[in-house]
C-alpha cells in the first residue's frame with residue numbers, strides 16, 4: 092500500500108517553530124506542505140505591495156527551513172479563493188493525502204473558504220484539521236458571566252489575565268526531520284522567485300533592505316527588544332522619534348513569529364510564570380492583548396469586516412466627501428506637520444508609529460470628518476503589517492465608532508500631541524526636511540506666529556478648533 096501523506100496548508104503563519112498545524116501533522120505521519128497564493132484575492136483585500144513582497148521573501152525562507160526537515164513545499168497560485176475547493180478536489184486525486192492541517196484564520200471570507208474546503212474533504216472521508224494558533228486563546232472562548240463576548244478591552248484583558256495565571260500557553264517544538272520522501276512525485280510546484288516575477292506588477296517598490304525576513308532574525312529582534320528596550324517601553328513607546336517599540340507587528344502578522352513566543356519571551360526572566368514584575372512588562376503585555384482583543388472582536392462581530400461600524404448608533408454620521416482633502420492627507424500635505432510626517436513615514440517604509448497612527452486617524456475622521464473606512468483602506472494598501480482586525484479596530488477606536496472607543500468629544504489636538512510626544516521635532520524633521528530651518532517650537536505649527544513665512548510647505552488645510560467643534564456637533568446630532 093502506498094504511503095498516505097499529511098498536508099500542512101500554510102497561510103499567515105510562515106514559520107516552522109511553534110506552529111500548531113505543522114506539529115500535529117508531523118506527529119501523524121509523513122508530511123508535505125502547501126502554500127496557495129491568491130493575487131486577485133489579495134487585491135480585493137487591499138494587501139499592500141510591500142506586504143506581498145515581504146510575504147514572498149519569507150516564503151523562500153520557509154521553503155529552505157522545511158527542506159531542512161525533509162518536508163517538500165508545494166506552492167500554487169489560484170487567483171481567487173472561491174476556486175480553492177476545486178484545487179483540493181484535484182490535489183487529492185493526484186496525491187495520497189490523508190488529512191489537511193491548518194491554523195484558523197478569522198476574517199469572514201477566510202472562514203467561508205475553509206468551510207468550503209472542509210465540505211469537499213469530508214465528502215472524501217478526509218478532514219481539514221484546524222488549530223487556534225494566531226491567538227493566545229481560541230476565539231469564542233473569552234466570555235463574560237452571561238456567556239457573551241466582551242465589548243470593552245478592560246474587562247476582556249482581566250479575563251485574559253485570569254486565564255494566563257495558572258500557566259502560559261506553551262510553544263510547540265520544531266518537528267524532527269522526517270525521512271526524505273523519495274517516492275513522492277509532486278504534481279507541480281512553482282518556486283517563489285518566479286512567483287515574485289508574476290507579482291511584479293503589484294510590487295513596484297520592494298523594500299527588502301529595510302524589512303529583513305527569516306524566523307531567526309525575528310526571534311533575535313524579539314530577544315533584543317526584551318533585553319534592551321522593554322524596561323523603557325512604558326514611556327518610550329509614545330515617542331515616535333525613539334525606537335521605543337518592538338517593530339514586530341509585520342512579523343506577527345504573517346506569522347514569522349508567534350504570539351506564544353512573544354509571551355514566553357516576556358516572562359522568560361520569571362521562568363515562564365505569569366508574574367508581572369514591572370509596569371513596562373505589563374504595558375507590553377497589554378499591547379499584545381489589544382491585538383488579541385481585536386481578533387476576538389473580528390470573530391464575534393463579523394459586521395466589522397463588512398465595512399460596518401461596530402457601534403450601530405454611529406451608522407448615520409454624514410461623513411464629508413472631500414477628495415482633495417483626502418488626497419492631501421494621503422500624501423502627507425495637510426500642513427499639520429505631525430500628520431504629514433506620519434503619512435510620509437508610511438509611504439516610505441510601510442510602517443507608522445502607533446501614536447502617530449492614532450493622530451493621523453483622528454485627524455482624518457474628526458478634523459476632516461472623512462469616512463474612517465477611506466483611511467482604513469489607505470492604511471491597508473500601504474502598511475507592511477496591515478491586518479484586518481488591528482487596522483479596523485484602530486480606525487474604529489479613533490473614529491469613535493468602535494469597541495471601547497475614544498468618546499466622540501475627546502479629540503486629539505495634533506499640535507499638542509506633537510509638542511508632547513515629539514518635543515524636539517526630531518520625528519517631524521526626519522520626514523519633512525523642508526522644515527529644517529524651523530526651531531523646535533515653530534516646527535509643530537509653522538505658520539502659527541508668522542502667516543507669511545516663506546516655506547515650501549502647505550498652510551493647514553483645516554482650522555483645528557473649528558473642525559473639532561464641527562465634528563462634535565455632527566456626532567451629537569446624528570447618533571441614534
Ligand SMILES: Cc1cc2nc3c(=O)[nH]c(=O)nc-3n(C[C@H](O)[C@H](O)[C@H](O)COP(=O)(O)OP(=O)(O)OC[C@H]3O[C@@H](n4cnc5c(N)ncnc54)[C@H](O)[C@@H]3O)c2cc1C
Pocket residue numbers: 328336337338339340341343344378379380381382383385443444445446448449452470474476477478479481482483484485486489
Ligand atoms: C489607526 C490604526 C491602525 C492600525 N493598524 C494596524 C495594522 O494594520 N496592523 C497591526 O498589526 N497593528 C495596527 N495598529 C496597531 C499598532 O499601531 C501597531 O500594532 C503597532 O504600531 C506596531 O508596532 P510595534 O510592533 O512596534 O508594536 P509594540 O508596541 O511593540 O506592540 C507589540 C505588538 O502588539 C500588537 N499591538 C500593539 N498595539 C496594538 C494595537 N493598538 N492594536 C492591536 N495590536 C497592537 C502588535 O502586534 C505589536 O507588534 C493600528 C493602530 C491604529 C491606531
